[in-house]
Amino acid sequence: MGEHIIKLPDVGEGVAEAELVEWHVKVGDMVREDTVLAAVMTDKATVEIPSPVDGEILWLGAEIGDTVAIGSPIVRLKVAGEGNVKPQGDAKAEAVAAEPPAKLPTPKPETAAPTAKASPKAGDQEAKPAPAVAKSAGQRSVSGAPRPEGEKPLASPAVRLRAKEAGIDLRQVAGSGPAGRIGHEDIEAFLARGPQVAKASGLARNDAIEDIKVVGLRRKIAEKMTLSKSRIPHITYVEEIDVTALEELRAALNKEKRADRPKLTLLPFLMRAMVKAIADQPQLNSLFDDEAGIIHQHGGIHIGIAAQTPSGLVVPVVKHAEARDIWDCGAEVVRLAEAAKSGTATRDELSGSTITITSLGAMGGIATTPVINHPEVAIIGVNKMMVRPMWDGTQFIPRKMMNLSSSFDHRVIDGWVAAVFVQRIKALLETPALIFVD
Numbered sequence: 011m012g013e014h015i016i017k018l019p020d021v022g023e024g025v026a027e028a029e030l031v032e033w034h035v036k037v038g039d040m041v042r043e044d045t046v047l048a049a050v051m052t053d054k055a056t057v058e059i060p061s062p063v064d065g066e067i068l069w070l071g072a073e074i075g076d077t078v079a080i081g082s083p084i085v086r087l088k089v090a091g092e093g094n095v096k097p098q099g100d101a102k103a104e105a106v107a108a109e110p111p112a113k114l115p116t117p118k119p120e121t122a123a124p125t126a127k128a129s130p131k132a133g134d135q136e137a138k139p140a141p142a143v144a145k146s147a148g149q150r151s152v153s154g155a156p157r158p159e160g161e162k163p164l165a166s167p168a169v170r171l172r173a174k175e176a177g178i179d180l181r182q183v184a185g186s187g188p189a190g191r192i193g194h195e196d197i198e199a200f201l202a203r204g205p206q207v208a209k210a211s212g213l214a215r216n217d218a219i220e221d222i223k224v225v226g227l228r229r230k231i232a233e234k235m236t237l238s239k240s241r242i243p244h245i246t247y248v249e250e251i252d253v254t255a256l257e258e259l260r261a262a263l264n265k266e267k268r269a270d271r272p273k274l275t276l277l278p279f280l281m282r283a284m285v286k287a288i289a290d291q292p293q294l295n296s297l298f299d300d301e302a303g304i305i306h307q308h309g310g311i312h313i314g315i316a317a318q319t320p321s322g323l324v325v326p327v328v329k330h331a332e333a334r335d336i337w338d339c340g341a342e343v344v345r346l347a348e349a350a351k352s353g354t355a356t357r358d359e360l361s362g363s364t365i366t367i368t369s370l371g372a373m374g375g376i377a378t379t380p381v382i383n384h385p386e387v388a389i390i391g392v393n394k395m396m397v398r399p400m401w402d403g404t405q406f407i408p409r410k411m412m413n414l415s416s417s418f419d420h421r422v423i424d425g426w427v428a429a430v431f432v433q434r435i436k437a438l439l440e441t442p443a444l445i446f447v448d
Contacts, residue, residue, distance in 0.1 A: 011088060011089070011090065011091075012088075012089055012090075012091055012092040012093030012094075012095065013068065013086060013087065013088055013089065013093045013094075013095040014063050014065060014086070014087045014088075014089045014093040014094050014095065015083045015085070015086050015087075015094060015095055016047070016059070016061065016062065016083070016084060016085040016086075016087070017081050017082060017083050017084065018050065018059070018078050018079070018080055018081060018082050018084050019059065019080070020080055021050060021052060021055075021057045021080070022052060022053075022055065022057075022357070025052050025053075025080065026079065026080055027052070027077050027078060027079045027080060028050035028051060028052040028057070028077070028078055028080070029050060029051050029052065029075065029076070029077050029078075029225065029226065029229070030048060030049075030050055030072045030073070030074055030075065030076050030077075030078055030084075030225075031049050031050060031051045031056065031074060031075075031225050031226035031227075032048060032049040032074065032226075033047070033048050033070065033074065034046045034047055034048060034049070035047050035048075035067050035070075035085075036067065036070070037067050037068065037069065037070060038066070038067060039066070039067045040064075040065070040066050040067075041061045041064065041065060041066075041067065041087070042061070042064050043060075043061060043062060043063055043064055044060045044061065045060065045061045046058045046059070046060055046061075047059050047060065047061050047084075047085055048084065048085075050078065051226050051227065051230075053357055053361075055356070055357045055360075056226075056227075056321075056353060059084070061085070061087070063087065063089050064089065064090070065087030065088050065089035065090075066087060066088040066089075067085065067086075067087055068086045068087060068088050069085070069086035070084070070085060071083050071084040071085065071086070072084055074223065074225055075223050075224075075225035075226075075229075161181075163180040163181055163183065163185065163190075163192055164185060164187075164189060164190060164191040164192060165180055165185070165191065165192040165193075166193075168194075169192055169193060169194060169197060172194065172197055173192075173197060176197070176201065177215070178197065178200060178201075180192060182200070183196050183197065183200045184196065184200075226321070226322075227321045227322040227323075227324070228321075228322050231322050231323050234383075234384065235381055237384050238381050238382050238383070238384040239381060241300060241384065242382050242384060242419045242420075242421070243419070243420045243421060244379070244381070244382060244417045244418070244419070244420065245417065245418050245420040245423070245425060245428060246379045246380070246415060246416065246417045246418075247415075247416050247417075247418070247425070247428050247429060247432055248377045248413055248414070248415045248416075249413065249414050249416075249432050249433070249436055250411055250412070250413050250414075251411070251412050251413070251414055251435075251436050251439050251440060252400070252409050252410070252411055252440050253276070253395060253410050253411070253412050253439060253440070254409045254410045255440065255441065255442055256276070256279060256439050256440070256442045257395075257410050259442045259443075260274050260275075260276070260279065271337050271340075271341070272337070272340045272341045272344050273340075274336065274337075274340050275340065275343070276369075276392065277315065277339070277340070277343055277367065277369070277392075278336045278337070278339040278340040278343065279336065279439065279442060279445060280367060280390070280392065280435070280439065281313055281328065281331050281339045281343075281367070282331075282335075282336050282339065282438075282445045283434075283435045283438035283439055283445055284311070284313065284331070284365065284367075284390065284435060285311055285331050285332050286434070286438055286444075286445065287431055287434040287435050287438070288311055288332075288365070289332075290434060291427060291430065291431050291434075292307055292309075293305075293307060293387075293422070293423065293427070294365060294387065294388050294418075294423065294427075294431055295307065295308050295311055295364045295365055296308065296364065296386075296387050296422065297364060297385045297386060297387070298385050298386075298387055298419060298421065298422050299385060300385070300421070305387075305422060308364045310329070310330050310332065310364070311330065311331045311332045311364060311365070312327050312328065312329050312330065312331070312362050312363050312364045312365075313327065313328045313331045313363065313364075313365055313366070313367060314326070314327045314328075314363030314365070314366035314367070314383055314386075315327075315328065315343060315346065315347070315366070315367055316366060316367065316368040316369070316383075317346075317347055317350045317351070319350050319351050319353070320351070321353065324350050324355070324360055325360065325363060325366060325383060326346035326347065326349065326350045326355055326359050326360055327346070327359060327360065327361065327362050327363040328342045328343060328346065329362065336445070336446075346359060363383060363386065364386060365386055365387075365388050365389070365390070366382075366383040366386060366388075366389045366390070367389070367390050367391075367392065368380050368389060368390070368391050368392070369391070369392035370392075370393075370394070371394070372394050373394065374391075374392060374393040374394035375393055375394065376393060376394075376413060377393060377413055377415050378391045378393060378415040379391075379415065379417060380415060380416070380417045381417065382417050382418075382419055386419075387418060387419040387422045387423055388416065388417070388418050388419070388423065388428075388431075389416065389417050390414060390416045390435075391414065391415035391416060391417070392412070392414065393412060393413040393414070393415055394412070395410050395411065395412045396410075396411055396412070397409070397410055397411070398411045414432060414435065414436070416428065416431075416432055
């Protein structure tokens with residue numbers, strides 16, 4: 011028998027390190043060749059690491075969330091044959107591999123404080139029964155037993171308010187005052203008994219705390235959002251759009267579409283409207299290198315589409331939207347959305363955007379404050395459509411309305427420029443025939 015060390019392979023051109031985001035095995039597992047051992051992530055691309063040999067896992071060299079350098083040992087296996095580890099190899103690694111799996115320490119029984127009264131347990135030979143407390147017409151037992159159904163607890167308004175704020179059913183609290191009246195000290199005694207005390211309503215306190223390590227794509231998102239909000243002074247502009255005519259046109263085009271064309275959503279129309287608006291205001295299609303003090307104004311319009319996936323938020327990019335018609339835009343959105351959700355989108359498909367659209371669909375809310383996709387200077391947020399009564403000068407008529415909530419980098423884009431840009435998009439969406447006019 012021998013041992014075999016697996017090192018983190020080269021997972022991409024120019025990549026020097028990767029973050030470990032998932033282990034598929036544990037110490038003691040038997041694996042076969044091509045069994046997936048772990049998943050690592052770099053620049054939003056997740057790569058699975060397979061085993062090149064059969065064997066038993068002896069040692070794992072990193073924890074989830076660790077950043078591992080390319081070429082670093084990550085797994086040690088026991089294999090048939092000589093393996094690739096010489097006897098005079100890394101003594102430290104061999105010592106780690108030889109250690110048995112760590113065992114959780116056996117919890118020691120807690121010793122109650124001298125002033126605390128332990129509750130008797132079933133079968134506890136040392137527990138002594140609580141002394142009986144005599145009841146009289148003006149005194150109630152302090153055992154905490156529920157009151158008879160329909161009996162109203164006696165308490166002052168201040169005590170009732172405190173109980174309400176603490177989520178306590180006063181029927182479960184024993185009063186030590188005259189005629190069983192409940193005072194603040196009784197509330198404190200009840201709370202001191204802890205969350206194990208059930209309430210008559212069936213509600214109980216939950217003091218559990220779960221620590222969840224922020225790793226992988228979620229950590230990348232957190233870092234990107236922090237960078238954007240810390241560096242970019244946002245200005246958000248909200249405008250309502252009458253999309254009645256646009257929705258009628260969209261329905262007609264979908265009804266008459268060819269079999270080789272995708273079903274159109276709102277996004278392709280918005281993308282084409284943005285292309286036309288950017289032609290008038292090219293500064294919106296820019297990346298701001300704030301460290302160098304340079305604005306990179308792009309000719310090609312590469313529209314990022316923020317998409318929610320099981321792993322988190324990613325932004326696939328429709329490249330050169332200025333060269334695509336409405337059907338081509340729709341087909342590319344569908345293709346990229348499927349790739350993003352299945353985790354097969356490439357690094358090139360998830361990078362290179364110059365302006366972004368974010369939409370929550372039917373859950374889009376009335377208005378939002380989108381966070382700019384750094385280092386871009388603008389993001390267009392789509393809110394949900396609603397039929398609302400609108401005044402046409404003589405009467406209220408039902409119209410399909412939708413808000414656009416758009417954010418801009420105020421260092422680069424003035425409020426007036428942002429307003430002109432959004433108003434141009436509004437005009438195009440409200441008269442959708444203009445989208446098709448060159």
